[in-house]
Amino acid sequence: MTAAGIARLLPDLASVQLVESEEIGIVGVGEATLPHIRGFVEKLGIDEAAFMKATHATFKLGIDFRDFGRIGESYIHPFGSFGEEVGGVGFHHYWLELARHGMARDLGDYSLAVAAAKANRFRPPSQDDSLASTYGYAYQFDATLFGPFMREFGLGIGIERHEGRVVTVERDGASGNVTALVLADGRRIEGDLFIDCSGFRSILLGQELDVPWEDWTHWLPCDRAAAMPCTHATDDIRPYTTATAMPAGWRWQIPLQHRMGNGYVFSSAHVSEDEACEAIRAAAEGTPLADPRILKFRPGRRAQSWSHNVIGVGLASGFLEPLESTSIYLAQMAITYLIELFPERGAIDPRDRDEFNRLVDMEYDRVRDFLILHYNATTRDDSEFWNHVRTMRLPDSLEGKLELWRKAGRIEKYSDGLFYDASWIAVYVGQGLLPEAHDPRAAMIAPDALARATERLRLAVTGEVAAMPGHRDFLRAEAARLAEAA
């Protein structure tokens, strides 16, 4: 992604040398994304349909969280809103008022993205201001195909690829900057700027420059995943990712066109690898296509993502578990900022480096708090893992947000970074964390009138969903359209 992004968007500024080794495999799980990926694909000039075909991608309207707040309960965190603000008061206040009178339906019934997801239907949002425009979408694709797709794309626009393993990193004695990489076969690759996309090994930023790692395991204890692909168990293809809470973590189901990605993200302090593999075998719904594979990770972030002339992108700079599908976003975000702050004529201005690190840190911190919420907002006391996350001490930044919600039903507002009001409300309400009080203005409408108005909205949502094609049908039609165009 990084090489293709730079080659496409900064064509005359730099020649891009991609160093990679086939000895090092791709983490072969289905990858769920956020709607921002569409901007990236479009910016690079990649045709959506071709991209989806090549990566066996499906559309994604949100994530279905099961058993997080309480076993047996579920909710969808949609790429879209719930209802609409009336008289400057957020919809959720009216919903809370209806709930008080026992007249509220599920909050998701007032969200087009949620209703469409539940019905396994999909159509791209409209471009007007109507109800049909109130959601976004992302992709679920095969990560083993996405990397090669981006590589091919990059090679087509001028990236030069060097197959081989890095064995030595050469540095300038005075500045400490990296000057060249030496590969196993002795080839030497010089550069002005080095971008470390080597994953957890972080061979430049971590191993060579020794940039410290800030560990967040105490807040996000999951440090392993057992991944196992399966066939689809049913004819439908879900236009959403499923995250189901497990005794020591959670498991994902990511539907691709040709199969279902499965995996158990777990805390090795609370369950053994063998037990986790057994658990994912038992839980997976389709026929397994391979044995479970263990992936290891550490939640946290490097103290600086840009140090000297090395920039970490993706896991080399930080890791947050895939609970909200943020991995690709975090890489994409770093690439975007890097392109904006790209060094001029090879000279790095420390002000640009500081700005890059400020922006990246802010993004990581905001996602981190949101992820922690999923674990902490629970009544589960059925395992040591859930007892730990339910009672752990939270970051102050999250504690303040939670208290504001509990006391007044309000969301801390920001415009930069990820996850705005609707996302926080989805998780709070979905995991049973209702505020003590809501906006007094919501109680100024007679409950019956409020119920009628929200029922009209719900019926409009239902009507829109009924007019949408099934997700699988839509994918088929798109594939046929692509074949015809070819």
Next chain:
Amino acid sequence: MSTPREPLRRIVVVGGGQVGILTAIAVRRSLPGCEVIVIGGAPGPASFADWSPTAMPFTNKLHDRLGIAEADIITRAGGSYRLITRYVGWGGAGQAGVVAYGETLDPALKTAFARDWGGVRALGSGAPPTASLAQVLAEAGRFAPPPPGEPTPISAVDYALRWNPAAYRALLIEQAEALQVGYLEGVIDNIEPGEGDAIAAIGLNGQGRIAADLFIDCSGPQATLLAAQMRFAFTDWSDTLPTRHVYLGQPGAPMAALEDRITLTGAGWVSEVAGRDGLQAMLGAPAHVSREDALAMLRVPARAVIALTPGRVAEPWVGNVIAIGDAAARFDPLGPLNLDLAHRQLDLLLEMLPGRTISPLERAEYNRRSGLMMDGVHEVLALHFATEDARRVFGMRALPGRVAAVIDQFTRRGRIPFREELPLLGQEQFALLAALGWQPGLPPALRHGDAGTEARARAAFEASAQAALAFAPPYAAWLERALLASRAPAG
């Protein structure tokens, strides 16, 4: 089970200027069951927000929400339209630049992430971003407000309103009365403490005790209620904002212009706001400029001179007292930022309107966001005094917050770092920096310069400019007709 909070039963708004009355209208509309009382008349001329003859486009939206009709402002409050502000002389003699409103980019680019991808880049091609439809229309003297909800060649043009403050206030009073907002004239002679930091009641000279759940302080710079709080603290901006005296000129001849002007002179900045009651000129001078020099530069007789110590209150919401406008922050009336800040703070209060029991965390969140708004104004103002020519007039000043980083990113990369709650959108900041004389750098992604795309964009702009000019009527004649029509006898 969440229960609705017990609604406020009585709100007292202290200060009956245009800020206080609009605030009273807003809270009354928001909580029809709550008694709302305005106390006292309009603050003095030092309360810049209360005497501002103009606002920013944000106010149009607020007016819409509160039922204040634009047509009434035009026909009954001396209203007129501004499309652009021209900055003259900030980047040296003969230099000028224009700031128009709005993000004129494709709406698809408006998300935070898209801003990072493209944002101001489309304009960062070396030349200052003068290519706005607003500027084309203003310079041709053609405009009429586009009919809402109907696509026209000028629908993308955002505008601000000007008015006669006294007539506008009278219009608001009429609305407030229709909403049964109470009014008491008098001097506050007692503040009766309640629980914690709260005020239980105020005493009004000769009229006894007035208790309320919430007190909104719109009393202008003296912040009558907030400043009486034990926790009151003021953050002084004198180190970074150099203006110490503001000279308010007598109105000049009426002027139907679509532009206003902010000029850097040897004695300070001069702001000229056109309007139907005459050109309103103001001059802001640093401490060392003599009264004579200032008046000579103002060129019209002064009707008042205001001493200014710029700064903001540390916490605009203490206990059950919330300060809005000049009671929360005082600073140069350089452009309509004073009233714009008051209106954005009011909007925030409406969003976060509390119940009778106020949670400390909602106060903290309000103070955080209101604080960001005030700091944002501080940074925007400080940009003006950071240019070389402004420093010659006003002296060297430290740059607050992220101002240095913003100028650096702009001049090297044509990039505007995003900050929360700023009074200007990214593209407006871009235009302001360019108008103040800074040369935007080129974003890395535009270095390779695609001449074809640029030519197509220019051609597209040229075509939309021609369509806009063909569509918009001559402004002065249109305004005259609109006013005549409003005076036509009914039936």
